[in-house]
Amino acid sequence: MDPEIPVLSVVDLGMITDVEVLEDEVRVKMIPTFAACPAVNYIQTNIKRALEERLEVPVSVTIDKSVNWSSSRMTAAAKEKLKNYGIAPPPKEQAADPLMLIAQEVPCPHCGSKQTYLRSPFGATLCRALHYCKECGQVFEQFKPLD
Amino acid sequence: MNTTAIKDLIIKMADDELILGHRNSEWTGLGPVMEEDIAFSSMAQDKIGHALALYQILHEQLDGVDPDRFAFLRAEKDFRSSHLVEMPNGEYDFSLMRHFLFDHAEAVRYESLAASAFEPLKSLAFKIKGELKYHTLHANAWVMQLSNANEESHARMQQALDNTIALAAGIFEPSEKWESDLISYEIYPGEQILFQRWIERISPILEQASLRLPDLKTVTPVYGGRKGYHTIYLQPLLTEMGEVYNLDAEASW
Numbered sequence: 412m413d414p415e416i417p418v419l420s421v422v423d424l425g426m427i428t429d430v431e432v433l434e435d436e437v438r439v440k441m442i443p444t445f446a447a448c449p450a451v452n453y454i455q456t457n458i459k460r461a462l463e464e465r466l467e468v469p470v471s472v473t474i475d476k477s478v479n480w481s482s483s484r485m486t487a488a489a490k491e492k493l494k495n496y497g498i499a500p501p502p503k504e505q506a507a508d509p510l511m512l513i514a515q516e517v518p519c520p521h522c523g524s525k526q527t528y529l530r531s532p533f534g535a536t537l538c539r540a541l542h543y544c545k546e547c548g549q550v551f552e553q554f555k556p557l558d
Numbered sequence: 559m560n561t562t563a564i565k566d567l568i569i570k571m572a573d574d575e576l577i578l579g580h581r582n583s584e585w586t587g588l589g590p591v592m593e594e595d596i597a598f599s600s601m602a603q604d605k606i607g608h609a610l611a612l613y614q615i616l617h618e619q620l621d622g623v624d625p626d627r628f629a630f631l632r633a634e635k636d637f638r639s640s641h642l643v644e645m646p647n648g649e650y651d652f653s654l655m656r657h658f659l660f661d662h663a664e665a666v667r668y669e670s671l672a673a674s675a676f677e678p679l680k681s682l683a684f685k686i687k688g689e690l691k692y693h694t695l696h697a698n699a700w701v702m703q704l705s706n707a708n709e710e711s712h713a714r715m716q717q718a719l720d721n722t723i724a725l726a727a728g729i730f731e732p733s734e735k736w737e738s739d740l741i742s743y744e745i746y747p748g749e750q751i752l753f754q755r756w757i758e759r760i761s762p763i764l765e766q767a768s769l770r771l772p773d774l775k776t777v778t779p780v781y782g783g784r785k786g787y788h789t790i791y792l793q794p795l796l797t798e799m800g801e802v803y804n805l806d807a808e809a810s811w
Contacts, residue, residue: 446685447607476678479685531593532692533600540692541593557688 412457414450415536416554418496421454425484428475437468440475444557445537482556494520498539499553517553519544527551559743561620563736564676567746568620570638570784571667572612574729576629577792578643578660579605580799581653590650597696601657604693608686615678630800631807634793640783642725644792654704655718658697659726659760665690666755667746675744698763705767716769723772727753727779734785 413419421427421441429440439458443451455472462470482501490500499520516525524546531541532555539552582602589595613629616622642660647653668690671683705715730753733740741748757774764771782788 445604445607445689446611446682447604447689449603449607476681479681479688481688531597532696533593533597535596537600537603541596555692 414453414457416493416496416498418492419489421458423486423489423492425480425486425489426454428478435468437462437466437470439470439472441472442475442478442480444480447537481558482554483558485554493554497521497551499542499551501554501556517542519547519549520551521549522547559675559745560739563733563739563743564679564745565616565620565622566638566733566736567740568612568616568679570640570733572609572616573637573639574643574660575605575609575612577637577639577795578656579603579609580795581643581645581647582657584647585653594650594700598653598657601693601696604689611682611686615682619678626803627807630803634788634796635786637788637792637796638784638786639788639792640725640729640731641780641789642722642728644783644789644795645725646791651704651714651718652722654697654700655715655722656726657693658701658763659722660729661690661693661697662759663726663729663752663756665694666752666759670747670752670755673744674746679745701763701769702767705769712768715767719764719769720772724777725780727774727777728781728783730756730779731781731784 413421413424424444426441426444427439428442429438431438439462441455441458451474455474459470459472485501493500497520499517502517516527517529518525519527519542522544524544526545527542528545529540530543530550534541534552538555540555541550542553543550579602582598582605585598586595586602589598609629610625613622613625616628617625622628642656645652645656665687668683668687671679672687674680674683701715704711706712730749732749737748740746746752757771761771
């Protein structure tokens, strides 16, 4: 699970790039969402511990340098879970300029209104931006699109 | 291709990120509004993370030392940061203008590096250039808002630009020894080209903000940082930044 968005798993987020099952060992490769994500080592250790408890074999979890995360790696189910958790998901289509997607009207996860505006591209974590809904008067967060 | 040239390029980029990351973090708790407090803190986190990723390339691909030791145990003269990033935060207008000028400079640099012949840098640049769009979006929005707000805020932003431009031009101090090697091996296009692209990038935004870019012929870029000559502000920053680490450099965290 993501320590900062506890409804999403690392698979939901598209953070796992490869799993290799060997005779007496499992090797997992993963990537962070944003390069400077401070939770990476924590997540790495959690994956290792969770798998070792279940599988009872040694597990290695390494960072995959060959793949970069983008918001299109997130599954449709993950986006639904995000929305229900109160965070607007990144939009489906990847425009040439992702800034247009974040700056335009993002549907409010609370009331569904599109009468919203971007308040700041930086939120509580590196992967989230702050928006304001003019309809229900609430500040809400969006998982930032990344190409 | 000799690796010394690539190391030189990576060290100056990473040191700029680390030092400006530290300066940005000094806004934590002091931002003029809460969103700005969060924004500068988030950008600090990004910058220090990017510095770490670059130090890791040195460590893993180019026989460098451990990133923490490299960041915290080096002498001041071994840093290659530009004078721009070393300057104290001053008031919000200076910090904002520095953020605007630096992040656009970074954006053109990483966009160019996404085509680098040095694979580790190419891959990292591709990731960072996507993240930087949020930094430049933030900078553009505030520069435009404040410059177009009222007479006082416009005057202060113009003053901040006039005071900062020579320092910012110093980001593009070419390497004395390695510039032509780095260009001919297509590691990056060179400081002169990056400087041109940067001017092309910031000019239309400054125009929209009704700010006047000083005549570049009258601007003498502030060089020296890339050769290890620093402002009086760097050593106190390094002392503070490494204070805990240096209590016991062998401790494990």
